[in-house]
Amino acid sequence: MVYLLLLLLLPLLFSFIPLFSGRYSKLLSSFLSFIVLLVTSIFYFHINESFKTLAFYGVDLNIAINYLSYPLVLLVSIVVFAAILYQDPDIEGSYFSYIFFLEFSLFGVFMSQNLFLFYIFWELVLIPSYFMIGRWGGPRKDYTALKFLIYTHVGSVLMLVSIFILAYNYYTIYGNFNFDYSSIFKAIPSGSIYYVVLAGFFLAFFIKLPTVPLHTWAPDVYVESPTTSSMIFSGLLSKMGAYGIFAIFMEFGDPELGWFIVSLGIISLIYASFSALAQRDLKRMVAYASIGHMGFISISIGVYFISHSTLALIGGMFMMFAHGLIIPILFGTVGSVERSTGTRAIRDLGGLTKMMPNLAFLMTGGFLASLGLPGLAGFIAEFSVVVGSWETITYISFLVVFGLVLSASYHIWALQRTIFGPYNNYLGKIGDMIPREFWPMLILFLLVLIFGIFPSPIYNLFLQYSGGVY
């Protein structure tokens, strides 16, 4: 269906408009991103469409929306819409262009049905991200932009090697080049070269996820970026890794690898939670929270490799969606705190409820969602993963729930020290969240609430992707 191609190209088209719209760039961009969101929403009724054309040497323009990629495409348009609404209108138009270009690249990553195309879009993401950090970042923006670029690029290049090995192997077996997901994985080599291919994909996806110990680019990037970028990076870039894991890495499933990945996931969860507990900067704490939650995705895929527990797998997939909605709320509210008070240091805050009741509401909501409170989307994911993995990893689950307790601790502790307790009078008279900050965050929070109570519309898509059986 050719409309699919239009959906893919829509953000690319839109990315030129803000450049020429001067001081109306924000208004226009909000409108355009809303159009993208609308178009994406319509596709809920047209999942499983595909479009294929332009073949040369086995490299097709082969895009599709399936039950795994649709929720992510939807997530991208929601988060981009909210992030653009949130953005300060004083910023230059080119910033919005980068955002649309990033949206286009992400759409491409999630829609590609072809490893070659996938790789192109995967690398394309780096370009707008690099400029978004490097031009509008905080004091350490140069260092961060470079670190981000090189770190994630190292993983990608190794993935490229793996892709070529796979393609070559396919060529030796079948006599032609074919990068399509549906065929190329038939040519997974055996022997020692298998581990080379595996390592390439593993590094690419688990760096992007990010997982401990390959995570150190993430806190820097999330913290140094302006709030809008933090929302997009934390909410969406990590989903590239997760998507890669579920769509591509899953082809490699072997049980021993499963144990390794489960361990990585649990280490990530606990390591990131402890690190978050020690942070003095609220935004950095949120960054570590984001890393910790990605541990659940590793646990879920690892458990699936070991025992094919569908419940755990879908839990991990739902985590992508839930986390993508939740973590922008955290960055958004922290951004409002910073704008209003001029500081992000936890010790300088306190009792913000007095001056910022709306912020207190949303921040409490976001933090509770992040720690996995039932009724909010994160719970459905965490519950599925924990319950789904019990049969497989039994008593190791105690470590997972220990991570959950730690996660509750730092969230609640941070709340107690920032928005509750006596008001820090040195902050003076400060204002509440302004409308451009409040409404997008409220929309996200309501979505988190809706999908926490009625997860089925999204949950069932993942269920169908993983075979549709309990």
Added chain:
Amino acid sequence: MDPLIISGILIFLLPLIMFPIILLLGKINANYRKYAGPMATSAIFISFLLSYYLYINGKNIVFEGQWFYNFTWGIYVDPLSISMSLMVSGVSFLIHMFAIGYMGKDPNKHVYFAETTLFTGGMLGVVLSSNMVMFFLFWELVGLCSYLLIGFWWFKPNAASAAKKAFIVTRVGDVLLILGLAVLYWQFIKFGDPLSVTTIINNAHYVDKVQLAIAGALILGGAAGKSAQFPLHVWIPDAMEGPTTVSALIHAATMVTAGIYLVARIFPVYIFALPWAGYLVLYIGAFTAFLAGTMGIVMNDIKRILAYSTISQLGYMLAALGLGIVATENTISISIYHLIVHAFLKALLFLSAGAILYSLLDIRDIRKMGGLWKKMPITITAMFIGSLTLVGFPPTAGYFSKDEIISLSYFLSQNNPGIYYAWLLLLIGAFLTTVYTFRMFFTVALGSPRSYAAEHAKDPPWVMIVPLVILSILSLIYGIFQEDFYSYLGEVSFTVPIYVEMLPFILVLLGIYIAWLFYGSRRFSAESFAKRSGILYSLVRAKYYLDYIYTNIIADRVVVYLAYAFSLFDRYIVDGFVNAIGRAFNYTADITKRLQTGIVQNYATLVIIGLILFLIIGKIMGVI
């Protein structure tokens, strides 16, 4: 749909819907805030009426619908859930009515009433859920509301800290509960709809006993967190920082009874598990009943005394369930009967304490009260009735509920010697209950006022008096419904020798006499007695150092230092390694870039050196 099912759903849905409505109304216009209290109260009264409608019309209603994956949502109505639902909505209604007066002057009362309605709705959801996942959702909603309400006066540092403690301690229990549900899920998956209450109750006897015991122990962890049982009881005394009506809600109608209800709800899991699970339930309950009693004696904060008394009484309820599990008897009715009686009397005690604080401008130290019986006769009479019911003085309802548990434990210990120590613990617990209750009562009510505020105390307005009177009457006469209640929920009959039956009553009399000697007539000085007991006193006074271990050692030392260790490791080792790689490339570049001198002679020299090396290597390898 069947009107019974609709009303069953509305019971918990109505208060939940009122939450955003009340909140938004108060936010739109500050003048509407005065309607928050009446709106909340009437919503809960409607829930009560609906519960009553279910009570007269239906005995067992199960409704289930698809939720997500293989989990369902729905309502499960049986005598157990109806009796709980009646109690929760009824007591909560009275507390809300009281709160209209008590919170009348608070500027944020719309927030308060919105949250308490949500709280009650959550608890009603816990009671009526047909599926353990849905149950857990409401269970956490209740926990969230208690967090928000304990921290309602968020600007008080103590309140913020107590709210945090309550959340984290109950969270420890909650994650154990999740694991318990995980065990159940995999055991019951072969019956379809694995976490439905119906599936669990009907199929428990087909399932592996070991797994059931593990599940039971883990779920008990969750129940202990919510119902403040040893060793997770530490949050509840601190939770007194919220408004007193919140304490009344937490202790009587909502929250703490949820854990007891959980164990009663999935009773068959414990019945068919290995016996150690039952003993665990029994002894956690009995030991908590005893331990909390000892701590209640040394507290001076009126609300904390009541808090420890709640912990102790919850221990009785849990022990009653444990007795049934160990002896494979259906003792749910005995436990729940005590739960309901306790709800009446504890609401009564907390509300009368609230009335005292309302009048005394929030002085909570009982040493600063005294002589209040003359100043506020209705309140203190209500408190007197509550105290008598709490200690189980005949013919109040407490006599029929608590002494029944003690007698039952003696009766069952005839065949199960393992229960004998539980009987002793519960018996001593009854004595301790009397001592701390009447210590509090005599200190508050008798003597002469010991502060300026106490001299000027007076009874509160009628909106606060009416709930006190209703609860007093219930506490006094509810005993006559004992047999009816048992026949409704499940018959239990047993006989014990008359001297065993009289033993608790004798201990009560003894306890009152001792309390009178120390605190009524003041013939003996409690202070000098405390001094002479030395280390024992300081041990109890320090709450057995449990708080110290949790807060000062585990949280402040172990966790925080570990966190710093992880953080430093992250910054200097992991990230340091990444940066070191970056620097290594930089250094290499720095060295090699010196070769690029830009002088043609240097390049020519290098070309010649390279050529020679190339030829030599080629010669060695035999290529050339």
